[in-house]
Structure formats: C-alpha cells, structure tokens
Amino acid sequence: MSKARKFVIASLFKGEPKVDDFSIEKEELPSLKNGQILCQAEYISVDPYQRVYTHKVGATMIGPQVARIVESRSPEYPVGRHVVASLGWRDQTVISVVPTDGDTLPPVLVPDYGDLPLSLALGVLGMPGATAYFGLLDICHPKPGEVVVVSGAAGAVGSIVGQIARIKGCKVIGIAGSDLKVKWLKEELGFDHAFNYKTVNVEKALKEAAPNGVDVYFDNVGGEQSSAVVANMRHRGRISVCGCISTYNATKVAMAPVVQMHMVRKELKMEGFMVTRWVDQWDKAFKEMAQWIKEGKLKYRETVTEGFENTPDAFIGMLRGENLGKAVVKV
Ligand SMILES: NC(=O)c1ccc[n+]([C@@H]2O[C@H](COP(=O)([O-])OP(=O)(O)OC[C@H]3O[C@@H](n4cnc5c(N)ncnc54)[C@H](OP(=O)(O)O)[C@@H]3O)[C@@H](O)[C@H]2O)c1
Structure with a gap:
C-alpha cells in the first residue's frame, strides 16, 4: 500500500478560480488485481473545459494525463510504456485497463513518435x-x-x-x-x-x-x-x-x-x-500531424509548469491567457 496525491475542489469557483479553491488530499492505493496497472503521472493537462465541468465540492479535478506504467498485471500494458488517460489531477493511480465503469474510456498506449516529446499526447497529438x-x-x-x-x-x-x-x-x-x-x-x-x-x-x-x-x-x-x-x-x-x-x-x-x-x-x-464525435479517427489525424511536424510544416509550443503542487497555478494561468500553445504541468 502506498499513498497518492490528488487535487479536489475545496470551494466552488466564483468567477476566476483561485488557488485556495483547490486542496491536496492523500489516498491509499490498493494492490493491483489482474487487468490493472499502476500509473505514475508525468504530464497533466490543464484545459478550459475543466473550468466548465467542475460543480461539486470534494470532487477530484478532472483531466487527462500522460503516465508511465510502473506496475502492471496486464500483458498488453507493460511496465515502462506510457498511457494517456483521464485520471484527473492525481500523481499516482491504479486503473483497470478495461474499465468496469461504462463512463470511463480505457487508457491508450502512447505510440512511438520517435524524438517527439511524450507531452504532445496532451496537445497537438492529443x-x-x-x-x-x-x-x-x-x-x-x-x-x-x-x-x-x-x-x-x-x-x-x-x-x-x-x-x-x-x-x-x-x-x-x-x-x-x-x-x-x-x-x-x-x-x-x-x-x-x-x-x-x-x-x-x-x-x-x-x-x-x-x-x-x-x-x-x-x-x-x-x-x-x-x-x-x-x-x-x-x-x-x-x-x-x-x-x-x-x-x-x-x-x-x-x-x-x-x-x-x-x-x-x-x-x-x-x-x-x-x-469526441471523431474519436475513432483521432489516430489518423495524429499520424498525419506527426508527419507534418517532422516535415517542418506544423510547429508546436508548450507552456510547461513544473511540479504537481503547481497544477492550480497552471490552470488559472491558462484561463488568464498566460500560455503560448498548450499548457501542461510536468509532474
Ligand atoms: N468542442 C470541443 O470538443 C473542444 C475541445 C477542446 C477545446 N475546446 C475549446 O477550445 C477553446 C480553446 O481551448 P484550448 O485548449 O486551445 O485553450 P487555450 O487556447 O490553449 O487556452 C485558453 C486561452 O483562452 C484565451 N482567453 C481567455 N479568456 C479569454 C477571453 N475573455 N476572451 C478571449 N480569449 C480568452 C487566452 O488567450 P488570449 O491571451 O488570446 O486571451 C488563453 O490562452 C476553448 O473554448 C475550449 O473550451 C473545445
């Protein structure tokens, strides 16, 4: 058993969100069962929709992340590979690779884009x-x-x-x-x-x-x-x-x-x-855009905030327009 950290809503947003509207809670992680993986967050995405779909005090902040698989009981999801998954603002998470909750999408293995950074799976290739x-x-x-x-x-x-x-x-x-x-x-x-x-x-x-x-x-x-x-x-x-x-x-x-x-x-x-209308075609778009990036036709920029504990600042900064290109947190 180990403890993970997550951000929850401490008070509902009124106007621009404030750092005090969030608090960090610790949670026990269960031991892995068959078909589960332990994910260690590397990049967390801060996006405008997180401002709109957050309505409950105590709820975990929503959002996707790129995470490294650090323990696995699923052969398709080996240790060391990375996934993109909607795990919220959490630093470690145990998930089932085939979610039992119908509302949750399964984690997606990040394809090998060669030299391109993994964080692009939350931005131009996400x-x-x-x-x-x-x-x-x-x-x-x-x-x-x-x-x-x-x-x-x-x-x-x-x-x-x-x-x-x-x-x-x-x-x-x-x-x-x-x-x-x-x-x-x-x-x-x-x-x-x-x-x-x-x-x-x-x-x-x-x-x-x-x-x-x-x-x-x-x-x-x-x-x-x-x-x-x-x-x-x-x-x-x-x-x-x-x-x-x-x-x-x-x-x-x-x-x-x-x-x-x-x-x-x-x-x-x-x-x-x-x-999400085109979710079954996203792969096709990512392949084409990765090619455009390699050919120098498509440029990307990221505004990276360092440190899990600074995720609320990154989110507030993005809403204020402090980002050039995609705003992400390097955990
Ligand atoms: N329909 C979908 O499926 C879907 C999916 C993803 C995103 N979206 C929407 O796409 C839009 C852009 O999202 P993003 O992820 O690319 O965010 P983003 O543009 O990287 O970041 C938000 C930007 O909004 C601008 N902004 C903030 N307040 C503003 C205001 N009062 N008036 C005009 N601009 C303002 C800021 O730039 P400035 O410095 O230029 O003000 C800020 O940098 C959002 O509306 C988001 O909800 C929709």
Missing part, C-alpha cells in the same frame, strides 16, 4: 490537436485561397487550426490576447495577419486584413469578438463553434451583438461540435 483537425477540416472544408479566421489563435487548439489552414493553402488571420502572441503567430507560425483583441477594434482590423470578407471562422471564444467576425463573413461562409472561453469565468450572462441578420443575408452555416 485531444486539442484532434479538435483543431476535425473541427476545421470536417466542419468548414477550407479551400485554397479562402480566408480563415481563428480566435484564441495562440492557444493549444487555435495555433494548430491556423497552421492546418495554411497547409491547405488558405489565407489565415489570427486573433489573440497579447502582442507577444501576435508576433509568434506572424513570425514563427506564418499567419498572414494577426492582431491583439485587447488593443485594437476587432471589426476594423478584420476589414483591413480581409477587405472582401471571411470564408471560414473557427470560434474558440464566443462573445463580442465572434459577433464582429460573423458580421464580416462572406456569402456562404462556414463557422465552426469550438468553444466560448470569453464566458467561462463570467458571473453574469454575457451579451454580444445579434448575428442572425448576417447569417440570413449571407446564408452562413454555423455548427458546434464535440471532438
């Missing part, structure tokens, strides 16, 4: 990468020469969306929350235009960058920014609604200009999605 790939390609079908706008452009999902659109021959405009992010998008990721929504008028900046309008909008943020993009769409434009992070910490119902008249007159199509 759920956020799949979100960018399918949310852009399957919903918006971007064509060469079209104008693609992405909000939350310097984050885990947005930075990959913009680069995939470039790979597909589109003109790409990114909207992000700092001058440093704008510089990174333009100078390193090859975005055609980018601007800081905190310092410019989004509608005016869009009119300058895309005088003939926008064909595709990948929406990570919702709210006023998104209404401004929708108002600048071209006839038969497509909008992929991925998230609305501008509202996750809001304490009042957010208001934004009405978009329906633009949608009617320009015959726009808007579709929301959950990335």
Whole structure:
C-alpha cells in the first residue's frame, strides 16, 4: 500500500478560480488485481473545459494525463510504456485497463513518435490537436485561397487550426490576447495577419486584413469578438463553434451583438461540435500531424509548469491567457 496525491475542489469557483479553491488530499492505493496497472503521472493537462465541468465540492479535478506504467498485471500494458488517460489531477493511480465503469474510456498506449516529446499526447497529438483537425477540416472544408479566421489563435487548439489552414493553402488571420502572441503567430507560425483583441477594434482590423470578407471562422471564444467576425463573413461562409472561453469565468450572462441578420443575408452555416464525435479517427489525424511536424510544416509550443503542487497555478494561468500553445504541468 502506498499513498497518492490528488487535487479536489475545496470551494466552488466564483468567477476566476483561485488557488485556495483547490486542496491536496492523500489516498491509499490498493494492490493491483489482474487487468490493472499502476500509473505514475508525468504530464497533466490543464484545459478550459475543466473550468466548465467542475460543480461539486470534494470532487477530484478532472483531466487527462500522460503516465508511465510502473506496475502492471496486464500483458498488453507493460511496465515502462506510457498511457494517456483521464485520471484527473492525481500523481499516482491504479486503473483497470478495461474499465468496469461504462463512463470511463480505457487508457491508450502512447505510440512511438520517435524524438517527439511524450507531452504532445496532451496537445497537438492529443485531444486539442484532434479538435483543431476535425473541427476545421470536417466542419468548414477550407479551400485554397479562402480566408480563415481563428480566435484564441495562440492557444493549444487555435495555433494548430491556423497552421492546418495554411497547409491547405488558405489565407489565415489570427486573433489573440497579447502582442507577444501576435508576433509568434506572424513570425514563427506564418499567419498572414494577426492582431491583439485587447488593443485594437476587432471589426476594423478584420476589414483591413480581409477587405472582401471571411470564408471560414473557427470560434474558440464566443462573445463580442465572434459577433464582429460573423458580421464580416462572406456569402456562404462556414463557422465552426469550438468553444466560448470569453464566458467561462463570467458571473453574469454575457451579451454580444445579434448575428442572425448576417447569417440570413449571407446564408452562413454555423455548427458546434464535440471532438469526441471523431474519436475513432483521432489516430489518423495524429499520424498525419506527426508527419507534418517532422516535415517542418506544423510547429508546436508548450507552456510547461513544473511540479504537481503547481497544477492550480497552471490552470488559472491558462484561463488568464498566460500560455503560448498548450499548457501542461510536468509532474
Ligand atoms: N468542442 C470541443 O470538443 C473542444 C475541445 C477542446 C477545446 N475546446 C475549446 O477550445 C477553446 C480553446 O481551448 P484550448 O485548449 O486551445 O485553450 P487555450 O487556447 O490553449 O487556452 C485558453 C486561452 O483562452 C484565451 N482567453 C481567455 N479568456 C479569454 C477571453 N475573455 N476572451 C478571449 N480569449 C480568452 C487566452 O488567450 P488570449 O491571451 O488570446 O486571451 C488563453 O490562452 C476553448 O473554448 C475550449 O473550451 C473545445
């Protein structure tokens, strides 16, 4: 028997989460039964949805991690291999490789991507990468020469969306929350235009960058920014609604200009999605994106916070926009 640590909700979030809203608890780990493995967390993912789906005091914080198998009673999951699994903010966990609880997905062995870091299984070669790939390609079908706008452009999902659109021959405009992010998008990721929504008028900046309008909008943020993009769409434009992070910490119902008249007159199509829709195809996307990374066509960046005990800081920092690319914790 050994003791593991986990973060639980000490008080429900009001507005922006605070470090005191979390507490560390210790838990006894049981001895392994047949079909079980002991996982030692190496990287924990902090993601926006963890802000939205956390409603109960005492609940363990949710989220995926990359973990090393340190003990195994399953031949398919040998000691030393790594898995991606939704184990929450825990440093050690005993799990069944075939979960008995129908709500839990089985752990997935991390494929061998050669020199690429394991943590990418939480970012570009994980759920956020799949979100960018399918949310852009399957919903918006971007064509060469079209104008693609992405909000939350310097984050885990947005930075990959913009680069995939470039790979597909589109003109790409990114909207992000700092001058440093704008510089990174333009100078390193090859975005055609980018601007800081905190310092410019989004509608005016869009009119300058895309005088003939926008064909595709990948929406990570919702709210006023998104209404401004929708108002600048071209006839038969497509909008992929991925998230609305501008509202996750809001304490009042957010208001934004009405978009329906633009949608009617320009015959726009808007579709929301959950990335789990394509879970049986994620592998295909990861293989293609790993190849793009090796060919230098797709770049990734991680903002790494060191230390399990600093996971709440990493989470709060990500919600504040302190991350470039994917925010992860190195346990
Ligand atoms: N539909 C799905 O299946 C699915 C799956 C994964 C993610 N998502 C959604 O995709 C979006 C991006 O997720 P991610 O993992 O890539 O996170 P991320 O972009 O890496 O991190 C969150 C970013 O949100 C931005 N932000 C915070 N407050 C904001 C505000 N008030 N207005 C505008 N931007 C704000 C910050 O960047 P700035 O500095 O630019 O403000 C911050 O860096 C989220 O909405 C998330 O919920 C959806």
